[in-house]
Amino acid sequence: MQSTHEFIAAHKDRFLAELLDLLRIPSVSADPAYAGDVRKAAEWVAANLRAAGADHVRLEETPGYPIVYGEKMVDPAAPTVLVYGHYDVQPADPLELWDNPPFEPVIKNEVIYARGACDDKGQVFMHLKAFEAMLASENLPCNVKFMIEGEEEVGSDNLGNFVAANKDLLKADVILISDTAIIANDIPSIDVGLRGLSYMEVEVQGPNRDLHSGVYGGAVANPITILCQMISSMHDEFNHITIPGFYDGVMEVSAADRASMAQTPFDLDAYQKDLGIDTVHGEKGYTTLERASIRPTLDVNGIWGGYTGEGAKTVLPSKAYAKISMRLVPNQSSAEITRLFTEHFKAIAPKGVKVKVMAHHGGEGYLMPTDSIAFKAASDAMATTFGKEPVPTRGGGSIPIVALFEKELGVKSILMGFGLDSDAIHSPNEHYGLFNFYKGIETIPHFFQNFAALSK
Amino acid sequence: MQSTHEFIAAHKDRFLAELLDLLRIPSVSADPAYAGDVRKAAEWVAANLRAAGADHVRLEETPGYPIVYGEKMVDPAAPTVLVYGHYDVQPADPLELWDNPPFEPVIKNEVIYARGACDDKGQVFMHLKAFEAMLASENLPCNVKFMIEGEEEVGSDNLGNFVAANKDLLKADVILISDTAIIANDIPSIDVGLRGLSYMEVEVQGPNRDLHSGVYGGAVANPITILCQMISSMHDEFNHITIPGFYDGVMEVSAADRASMAQTPFDLDAYQKDLGIDTVHGEKGYTTLERASIRPTLDVNGIWGGYTGEGAKTVLPSKAYAKISMRLVPNQSSAEITRLFTEHFKAIAPKGVKVKVMAHHGGEGYLMPTDSIAFKAASDAMATTFGKEPVPTRGGGSIPIVALFEKELGVKSILMGFGLDSDAIHSPNEHYGLFNFYKGIETIPHFFQNFAALSK
Numbered sequence: 001m002q003s004t005h006e007f008i009a010a011h012k013d014r015f016l017a018e019l020l021d022l023l024r025i026p027s028v029s030a031d032p033a034y035a036g037d038v039r040k041a042a043e044w045v046a047a048n049l050r051a052a053g054a055d056h057v058r059l060e061e062t063p064g065y066p067i068v069y070g071e072k073m074v075d076p077a078a079p080t081v082l083v084y085g086h087y088d089v090q091p092a093d094p095l096e097l098w099d100n101p102p103f104e105p106v107i108k109n110e111v112i113y114a115r116g117a118c119d120d121k122g123q124v125f126m127h128l129k130a131f132e133a134m135l136a137s138e139n140l141p142c143n144v145k146f147m148i149e150g151e152e153e154v155g156s157d158n159l160g161n162f163v164a165a166n167k168d169l170l171k172a173d174v175i176l177i178s179d180t181a182i183i184a185n186d187i188p189s190i191d192v193g194l195r196g197l198s199y200m201e202v203e204v205q206g207p208n209r210d211l212h213s214g215v216y217g218g219a220v221a222n223p224i225t226i227l228c229q230m231i232s233s234m235h236d237e238f239n240h241i242t243i244p245g246f247y248d249g250v251m252e253v254s255a256a257d258r259a260s261m262a263q264t265p266f267d268l269d270a271y272q273k274d275l276g277i278d279t280v281h282g283e284k285g286y287t288t289l290e291r292a293s294i295r296p297t298l299d300v301n302g303i304w305g306g307y308t309g310e311g312a313k314t315v316l317p318s319k320a321y322a323k324i325s326m327r328l329v330p331n332q333s334s335a336e337i338t339r340l341f342t343e344h345f346k347a348i349a350p351k352g353v354k355v356k357v358m359a360h361h362g363g364e365g366y367l368m369p370t371d372s373i374a375f376k377a378a379s380d381a382m383a384t385t386f387g388k389e390p391v392p393t394r395g396g397g398s399i400p401i402v403a404l405f406e407k408e409l410g411v412k413s414i415l416m417g418f419g420l421d422s423d424a425i426h427s428p429n430e431h432y433g434l435f436n437f438y439k440g441i442e443t444i445p446h447f448f449q450n451f452a453a454l455s456k
Numbered sequence: 457m458q459s460t461h462e463f464i465a466a467h468k469d470r471f472l473a474e475l476l477d478l479l480r481i482p483s484v485s486a487d488p489a490y491a492g493d494v495r496k497a498a499e500w501v502a503a504n505l506r507a508a509g510a511d512h513v514r515l516e517e518t519p520g521y522p523i524v525y526g527e528k529m530v531d532p533a534a535p536t537v538l539v540y541g542h543y544d545v546q547p548a549d550p551l552e553l554w555d556n557p558p559f560e561p562v563i564k565n566e567v568i569y570a571r572g573a574c575d576d577k578g579q580v581f582m583h584l585k586a587f588e589a590m591l592a593s594e595n596l597p598c599n600v601k602f603m604i605e606g607e608e609e610v611g612s613d614n615l616g617n618f619v620a621a622n623k624d625l626l627k628a629d630v631i632l633i634s635d636t637a638i639i640a641n642d643i644p645s646i647d648v649g650l651r652g653l654s655y656m657e658v659e660v661q662g663p664n665r666d667l668h669s670g671v672y673g674g675a676v677a678n679p680i681t682i683l684c685q686m687i688s689s690m691h692d693e694f695n696h697i698t699i700p701g702f703y704d705g706v707m708e709v710s711a712a713d714r715a716s717m718a719q720t721p722f723d724l725d726a727y728q729k730d731l732g733i734d735t736v737h738g739e740k741g742y743t744t745l746e747r748a749s750i751r752p753t754l755d756v757n758g759i760w761g762g763y764t765g766e767g768a769k770t771v772l773p774s775k776a777y778a779k780i781s782m783r784l785v786p787n788q789s790s791a792e793i794t795r796l797f798t799e800h801f802k803a804i805a806p807k808g809v810k811v812k813v814m815a816h817h818g819g820e821g822y823l824m825p826t827d828s829i830a831f832k833a834a835s836d837a838m839a840t841t842f843g844k845e846p847v848p849t850r851g852g853g854s855i856p857i858v859a860l861f862e863k864e865l866g867v868k869s870i871l872m873g874f875g876l877d878s879d880a881i882h883s884p885n886e887h888y889g890l891f892n893f894y895k896g897i898e899t900i901p902h903f904f905q906n907f908a909a910l911s912k
Contacts, residue, residue: 030767091769097665154767181671195670199768208732210550212882214651214853215637217783218753219744221737224778225691225756231681232688276664281677281808288675297674300681301771302762307779311486311610312655312816313547314781314854315757315882322680323763325770327673352737360768397670398770426668426771 004137004445008129012438015129016112018048019437022087022121023105023114029065029088029154038150041087042066045128045148052132054146060166062158065150069169072135073143079455080143081448082172082411083131084401085124085179086152089116090426097428110434118432119425123178123418124148126437130444139445141452145172149401152179155199155361156401163401163408174374174451175405178440180395180417185435187265188386190378191415193293193394194402196328196365198338199301202345203356204230204320210306211316221352223320224305230348231322234298238284241298241326243337243344251331253294261289264391274422292396297327323360327396334362334400363400368412373454378416381446385439416447460593460901464585468894471585472568474504475893478543478577479561479570485521485544485610494606497543498522501584501604508588510602516622518614521606525625528591529599535911536599537904538628538867539587540857541580541635542608545572546882553884566890574888575881579634579874580604582893586900595901597908601628605857608635611655611817612857619857619864630830630907631861634896636851636873641891643721644842646834647871649749649850650858652784652821654794655757658801659812660686660776666762667772677808679776680761686804687778690754694740697754697782699793699800707787709750717745720847730878748852753783779816783852790818790856819856824868829910834872837902841895872903 002010027041028034042059045068050057054070065088073080092102092115100106105114112122127146134140147170149159163170180191206223207216236242253261266289272280282291291297305320307313326337342357349355368375370392382390395415402413418440424430458466483497484490498515501524506513510526521544529536548558548571556562561570568578583602590596603626605615619626636647662679663672692698709717722745728736738747747753761776763769782793798813805811824831826848838846851871858869874896880886 030769031765091763091765091767093763093765094666153769197670197770199770201768206733206737209553209880209885210883211731212853213753213755213757213781214653214783215851215877215881216731216748217755217781217852218751219736219738219748219852220731220733222755224759225687228684228687228756228759229691231684235681235685275667275672275676277662277676277808279807280675281662281806282675292672292675295674297669299669299673299678299772300684300762301669301769302764302773303680303684303776304760304764306756306758307547307549308758308760308777309487309547309549312657312779312781313486313609313757313882314653314655316755317758320759321764323768325669325673325768327670350737351735352733395671396673396675397668421671424665425671426769427666429665 002137004133004139007133007137008441015441019122019125020105022125023116024103026103027088027150028091029151030091038065038088042068042150045087048128049146052128053135060162062162064158067159067162068148069146071145072140074140075143078142079173079451080145080171081451082145082147082170082175083127084147084175084177085127086120086149087124088150088153089121090119090153094428099429111431112434113429113431115430117430118419118423119430120152120179122432122437123440126178126418126440127444130441133441134445134448140448142448145170157361159401160404163404167409170409172411173455175411175413176447177399177402177413177415178417179399180397180415181419181421181423182417183265183391183393184420185433188382188388188390189393190375190382190390191395191417192368192370192392193330194366195396195398196332196334196363197325197398197400198328198334198341198362199325199360200338200341201323201358201360202321205318205354206352207318210318213314213316216316220316221350222316223353224317226350226353227305227320227322230345231300233348239282241296243340245340246296246337249332249336250296250329258290262287264289264393293394294329296329296332298324300324327398328365330365330367332365334364338362363398364403366402368415372412374412374414374451377447377450377454378414380450381443384446385443458593460589460595463589463593464897471897475578475581476561478581479572480559482559483544483606484547485607486547494521494544498524498606501543502526504584505602508584509591516618518618520614523615523618524604525602527601528596530596531599534598535629535907536601536627537907538601538603538626538631539583540631540633541583541604542576542606543580543604544606544609545577546575546609550884555885567887568890569885569887571886573886574875574879575886576608576635578888578893579896582634582874582896583900586897589897590901590904596904598904601626613817615857616860619860623865626865628865628867629911631867631869632903633855633858633869633871634873635855636853636871637875637877637879638873639721639847639849640876641889644838644844644846645849646831646838646846647851647873648824648826648848649786650822651852651854652788652790652819653781653854653856654784654790654797654818655781655816656794656797657779657814657816658777661774661810662808663772663774666774669770669772672772676772677806678772679809680773682806682809683761683776683778686801687756689804695738697752699796701796702752702793705788705792706752706785714746718743720745720849749850750785752785752788754780756780783854784821786821786823788821790820794818819854820859822858824871828868830868830870830907833903833906833910834870836906837899840902841899
């Protein structure tokens with residue numbers, strides 16, 4: 001019988017072909033126009049999981065998109081690993097910036113280009129294939145449960161209720177997630193921290209209709225100008241966020257931890273060159289790595305209002321809109337920040353305009369202890385396949401569900417991701433390296449071996 | 457033979473039916489998608505002018521849309537009136553806010569609803585019908601020339617060259633224009649001042665691609681936030697415009713003129729109620745009427761960037777854009793203001809972003825002396841048909857070509873408009889009252905009579 005390693009080697013081309021099939025399904029959860037495709041992706045994942053040998057595979061329906069569940073219980077005495085991931089993807093726009101259609105994957109120079117290639121189809125699919133390989137080689141040392149959702153990119157609104165209502169079904173010793181990045185292909189790392197999120201949408205209304213800017217300009221509040229002034233006021237000269245109470249919950253990082261963070265390999269010139277910028281920009285008193293991980297932020301993700309077509313229209317618009325999100329650090333409450341933002345935005349609205357504030361979704365930050373056996377199992381697994389100890393890092397992104405897992409299930413999550421920050425997730429030309437895809441499939445079985453051994 | 461008045465009365469229904477035909481042509485000059493319709497409108501106007509009895513009617517081709525020219529020379533000794541207007545219209549969006557399709561005119565409560573009903577198809581068409589009536593009743597006391605263009609809403613870029621190249625053809629004693637408003641149907645007024653315009657478009661670029669706001673948020677300049685900060689900085693706490701040198705050319709209005717302006721009938725409560733606002737908003741130290749006429753302004757006409765679709769996308773966008781226009785007062789040079797804006801916008805751009813500034817179009821402000829015979833001819837004509845002396849007012853809008861006419865042809869323009877500020881020009885549900893349409897047709901022949909008499 002083939003070893004797990006041999007099985008992977010023998011089937012790697014098929015694994016890749018299957019992933020490309022999954023990437024061809026435009027499962028954009030944010031846009032209702034793709035509702036049918038999102039469901040199609042769920043059914044595809046369930047079928048693939050069933051074919052890999054999982055039991056009780058099913059779609060758990062929710063008020064939104066279904067959650068794919070499946071499991072393999074090999075031994076009541078063995079530890080149980082709950083694998084979490086998502087089959088939905090970010091919207092692909094702006095489409096014109098893609099070199100190839102986002103849902104027609106192509107492979108160039110050993111890299112897969114497609115929306116979802118890295119986030120998260122490519123990474124969650126590594127687990128399905130590692131599972132298939134362990135099973136086929138009769139080398140699955142842990143019980144395994146899969147929970148793969150379709151609403152991660154829109155806030156996992158329904159997963160929370162599902163988890164709370166299915167604590168027994170989801171009972172596990174650790175949750176394993178691959179939805180993060182390593183520092184570089186020769187510098188493995190494990191995310192031990194995540195930022196939380198509050199995502200808001202605001203509307204500012206001036207006059208009750210669009211007006212002629214010549215007849216009314218200068219005499220009536222322009223909602224775009226006012227919105228710009230309100231947004232502008234949310235950062236001070238040091239790029240501190242000015243919302244009262246915003247920093248109250250922030251867990252300050254010790255000088256020692258900041259010193260060790262400073263040891264993380266980071267090339268500022270290469271970073272700026274990659275982004276085409278002549279300087280970085282952020283909160284005074286913190287490094288780029290710190291600004292993007294241990295500090296909370298406020299970003300405008302979108303803004304629109306007035307005439308945006310070709311040519312010139314001399315309109316003084318009735319309304320202006322913005323989508324504004326805040327990244328939060330551990331101990332900041334998303335609900336509280338959402339409340340503070342809402343109160344502040346209404347408070348700073350000048351007379352002459354009406355404002356509306358709506359919360360899209362949010363989630364809490366997360367910290368993973370590095371002294372757990374789960375972390376050691378992941379660290380040793382990567383050390384084996386990369387030939388180098390992974391660096392513990394804190395990521396700037398958010399996987400809100402991770403904090404919820406701990407709250408509802410009392411189980412920690414291991415963020416063993418294999419992407420790269422340069423994979424352009426959420427951007428045009430998202431991609432994922434074949435090196436990373438196969439390295440993940442190779443590494444996961446080692447985690448299972450290590451976790452089973454360390455659990456004894 | 458019918459008198460001019462009798463002819464108008466006998467043909468008013470046909471006049472209206474013809475106007476509705478013209479309003480059905482979506483001649484949106486700002487949007488290339490309507491290019492065919494804009495030309496169709498030009499041909500329609502030429503045909504109508506020919507049918508009314510004008511000679512040498514033709515389309516004068518330009519690099520853009522054609523200018524409709526036609527004339528009737530009745531007597532070399534008689535004064536010549538050059539009638540100017542435009543057959544192009546503003547874009548109709550946002551379409552969803554229209555109660556009826558913008559290019560399917562409907563009449564409700566004696567009011568015509570359609571894009572262009574007032575600006576300027578409805579008003580320029582009054583001249584064609586008044587001309588037809590004077591001719592049919594053998595009562596045309598002046599030579600008349602028509603110059604009706606199709607690029608007024610996009611800056612009249614080609615009319616300037618046409619005028620400069622055809623000074624003999626366009627030789628006239630006065631230019632008559634109906635493209636402005638009266639205070640109310642029972643308070644006639646004549647615009648004796650116009651604001652100039654500089655219309656700019658700006659682009660702010662941060663990173664060279666859209667980024668994940670979790671991975672890069674807080675560490676890289678967000679172009680939307682920066683654009684908001686730049687726009688915000690362009691007004692100070694008193695709503696003065698902060699562009700260095702912006703006010704240098706401003707012709708200050710004398711205390712006496714401001715005092716007489718203050719006599720203009722104006723109901724602030726009704727104004728705020730009509731716009732649905734709880735307070736007005738503008739430059740400190742000036743009244744609403746002053747802010748909208750004798751003071752220069754800066755308005756954001758449109759802004760866009762990042763994700764503006766449904767739901768939430770955690771993107772840190774590469775670029776953000778805005779359309780920004782400034783209304784200028786007499787003595788401010790549009791070219792100079794365009795230069796000052798461009799320099800200032802580049803000067804205030806922080807490190808970490810690149811900016812582009814593009815000028816759409818501009819024009820100079822204008823003042824009409826009230827002691828001219830042309831003004832008296834218009835004033836007396838309105839006094840006759842409204843039974844009340846018109847109030848001289850200064851409008852906030854811009855008809856850049858008026859200043860150019862004076863420069864190139866050495867001829868003053870009379871702005872004898874019949875619209876209302878509440879006609880929602882440039883807005884959804886633009887409309888024009890039948891009262892105003894017919895009052896214009898009635899008044900114009902009186903202007904011709906008065907001007908001929910006063911010219912003797």
